Amino acid sequence: MNAQPIRLLLADDDVDDRFFFKDSLSKLPIETRLTTVTNGVELMNLLLTEKDALPDVIFLDLNMPMKSGFECLTEIMSNDKFRDLPIIIYSTSMDEPVVNLLFEQGAFRFIRKPGEYSKLKDVILKGIDSLANRAFQPSKDNFVIQSQ
Template sequence: MIVCLLIDDDQDDQEIFSMALEDINRDIQCIMASNGILALEKLKAKKPLIPDYIFIDVNMPKMNGIECLQEIQKLDHLKHADVFMYSTSSDEKMIEKSKALGAKDFIVKPPGLTLLTEKLLQVFSKRAG
């Protein structure tokens, strides 16, 4: 089973992401966290969450995506996880900074479920292939 963690404060984006994963494979488990602090609590718990994939929204309250990425990079039990920044922004400097800090890639949130499903299929097939 594939385990994903989506860190995103937007409820609608969480729902669309879940729907896209369901379209791909119903065996993908997706855990949601509405901000970086809650995500880190799950990742640092006594029995920590160990996802295969982590998707982090850039613009969130309390802890932004870059700060969250930096904290995740410090956790040894997540070294195998593929971490993606996931944002409506396509700012080149933000994309470069994210990759420099250890993000595998930067996904610009596509408009609509079909395009998101296609993008996530590409993400999952890269690891499998």
């Protein structure tokens, strides 16, 4: 069976975080195709002008210049073209009221960026594996993906 690569879009303004994400992704036992953008304006422009297939999932940082991840999530969820696109919030912040708000706004999952590079591959894989059940937003108890 020849499965298509999983198309990921990473929106993160931190150059190191993008590098570590890409490096970790390359070490996973799955075929992927990664596109990156550095801020929310780039993300929305890319989505709105995309003529080919949309990504299979967006990993979205919350704190970005020009347009925050919150603003992007709101725009994505309000657009019928993107409403079924799984958004995995990928952030250093782990403020419970913020996480609850993201869940209510329709984010698919929340991953706290691990402090250790060695744990990054694990949380990215968990996020990608969770796409198998993307027809349903997980329960609030299973919304957050944590590193071991």
